[in-house]
Amino acid sequence: MIRYLLMILSLFAAVAACDSGGRTPVVATNVVITAPAPGMPVAAGYLEISNHSGTAIRITRVSSPDYESVEMHETVVEEDVARMRAIPLLEIEDGGTVVFERGGKHLMLMRPIGTPDTVTLNFYSDEILLLSVSAEFTTAVD
Ligand SMILES: [Cu+2]
Numbered sequence: 001m002i003r004y005l006l007m008i009l010s011l012f013a014a015v016a017a018c019d020s021g022g023r024t025p026v027v028a029t030n031v032v033i034t035a036p037a038p039g040m041p042v043a044a045g046y047l048e049i050s051n052h053s054g055t056a057i058r059i060t061r062v063s064s065p066d067y068e069s070v071e072m073h074e075t076v077v078e079e080d081v082a083r084m085r086a087i088p089l090l091e092i093e094d095g096g097t098v099v100f101e102r103g104g105k106h107l108m109l110m111r112p113i114g115t116p117d118t119v120t121l122n123f124y125s126d127e128i129l130l131l132s133v134s135a136e137f138t139t140a141v142d
Contacts, residue, residue, distance in 0.1 A: 025053035026123075028133045033109070033119045035137040043067075045107035045121060046100045049131065051092040059090040061124040066116035067109040074105050084108075 031047040051057050062070040072087040087105065092098050100106050109119065123131040 026051055026057065026131045028131055031133050031135040033135050033137050036112075041111050043109040043112075043119070043137070045070075045109060045119070046102065047107075047133065048097055048099050049092060049123070050097040051094055054094055056091055056093045057130055058125050059092070059123050059130065060088075060126055062107060063122050063124070064109060064120055066113055066119045068111035068113060069109075070121065071108045071110070072100075072105065073108050075103055 027050045029048045029050070032045070034044045034046075036043040049059075059072070062072060064070050072090055073084045074087050075082050075084055077083075082103075090098060090105075098105065107121065118134055118136050120132065120134040122129055123133075
């Protein structure tokens with residue numbers, strides 16, 4: 001059995017281009033960052049992103065001050081073989097939610113900078129910061 005302990009230190013959303021009246025335009029929930037396996041320079045991130053901005057948003061880039069590189073990936077099964085594919089651009093319609101989860105879309109965090117125990121993820125639409133999320137690593141226990 002695998003048990004995941006999650007502690008979200010802080011969770012906040014930056015202001016998107018067309019915020020009106022104090023409603024949070026882009027919201028992240030269920031943020032999970034899995035601790036990397038020993039000796040592996042890669043961690044995975046899962047979360048749900050909901051768009052309440054009043055217009056479609058396009059996530060074009062994800063970055064982190066704690067990792068040299070963050071990519072959006074999707075696991076697809078082709079001829080019974082699971083493969084990962086990079087997602088160059090992710091559009092979320094107004095009112096829509098995109099789910100990053102095990103076996104589906106996920107974030108790959110590559111090459112840690114130092115030894116982070118809290119990870120911040122920044123989601124951009126070109127140069128506009130849509131969402132910033134910070135979470136501790138989960139601890140996976142077999
Ligand atoms: Cu991947």
